[in-house]
Amino acid sequence: QSVLTQPPSVSGAPGQRVTISCTGSRPNIGAPYDVHWYQQLPGTAPKLLIHGDSNRPSGVPDRFSGSKSGTSASLAISGLQAEDEGDYYCQSYDSSLSGYVFGTGTKVTVL
Amino acid sequence: QLQLQESGPGLAQPSETLSLTCTVSGGSISGSRYYWAWIRQPPGKGLEWIGTIHYSGSTYYNSSLKGRVAMSVDTSKNQFSLKLSSATAADTAVYYCSHSRSQLGAFEIWGQGTMVAVSS
Numbered sequence: 001q002s003v004l005t006q007p008p009s010v011s012g013a014p015g016q017r018v019t020i021s022c023t024g025s026r027p028n029i030g031a032p033y034d035v036h037w038y039q040q041l042p043g044t045a046p047k048l049l050i051h052g053d054s055n056r057p058s059g060v061p062d063r064f065s066g067s068k069s070g071t072s073a074s075l076a077i078s079g080l081q082a083e084d085e086g087d088y089y090c091q092s093y094d095s096s097l098s099g100y101v102f103g104t105g106t107k108v109t110v111l
Numbered sequence: 112q113l114q115l116q117e118s119g120p121g122l123a124q125p126s127e128t129l130s131l132t133c134t135v136s137g138g139s140i141s142g143s144r145y146y147w148a149w150i151r152q153p154p155g156k157g158l159e160w161i162g163t164i165h166y167s168g169s170t171y172y173n174s175s176l177k178g179r180v181a182m183s184v185d186t187s188k189n190q191f192s193l194k195l196s197s198a199t200a201a202d203t204a205v206y207y208c209s210h211s212r213s214q215l216g217a218f219e220i221w222g223q224g225t226m227v228a229v230s231s
Contacts, residue, residue, distance in 0.1 A: 002157065036217035038158075045207055045224050046150075046158065051217035089158055093215050099173050100148075100160040 003028060004090055004103035011109040012080045020106045022073040022090030028101060030071035033093040037066055037075045041086040049088070050075060082110045113138045115208045115222035123202070123229045129195040133208030133222060140189045141166045146211045147191045148218060149182065151204040159204075163214075164191060171214075198229045 005023045012018040022035060029035055037050035048057055050066035053073065063079045073092075077084055090103035119131035133147070140147065149161040162172040164182040172180045181194045195202060205226050209218040 034215060034217075038218070045221040046218075047221070048217050048219050051219070057219070091158075091217070097174060099171065100163070102158040102160065105157040 002104045003094055003097070003101050004092060006088075006090060006103040006106045008104070009107045009109065011111055013111045014080055014082065016080050017076060017078040018080060018108065019077075020075045020088055020090075020108070022075070022103045024071050024073070024092060026071060027096040028071075028092045028094040029068065029073055031093075031095055032068070033095075035066065035068050035073040036091045037064075038089045038091065039084075039086055040089065041083075046089065077108070080108075080110055084108055085110050113210055113220050115210060115220060117206060117208050117222045117225040119206075119225060119227070121226060121228065123198045123227055125199055125229055125231055127198055129193075129198045129202060129227055129229065131193045131206055131208075131225065131227070132190050133192070135189045135191070135210075139186075140184060140191060141186050144212050146214055146216070147182075147184070148209045148211065149193045150207045150209055150218065150221075151202075152207070152224075153201075153204040161193065161195075161206075163211075165214075200229050202229045203227065 034052045038046040039049045040046040053068040054066040065076045094101045114136045116134045123129040148163040179196045184191045205224040207224045208222045210220045
């Protein structure tokens, strides 16, 4: 049972913008601890997409952006492309659990 | 550029200890800003953090694993290891090793993952 809740799935047509929410609580996102986002394409290991709430590692397209407010965070994908299909996870630290927690994961489908 | 590679048996016996090793290349495991982690993913499910270790020996474990986890670092081999005791079918998963540059930092680099099935 994850303490970070994400919608099971989101979808959009090529070129559209989609957003994925990550809802937490005061011991984690609301503390506030940093939120990180990972992309997992089919059959591959997760890849860091956003760190420290809104920072993109080198090589990640600026179509991906992150934000945080209160006890929630969001990942936006603009200009959706077929290659973006996969699973996306948020992650943070939880002081009540004294450990790192991942979101429930969201499957992105390009229509 | 750091690279990580998991290795270990693909099958573990119920009630026995599941053991995996992660080999680090492209850098030293002894970097003071380096933290090394294990994360797993049961088939068709989400990601679960197992534990994190600093080369100094400081360890941080997922409390839900109820004391079954032990991690260690071998600086001479540039490797770190995971032992998960009293394995059950619920421990069947793809196990990933990963790296972060600070204790609360993101998991920046991941290994390709190794599948471990717990079954007799």
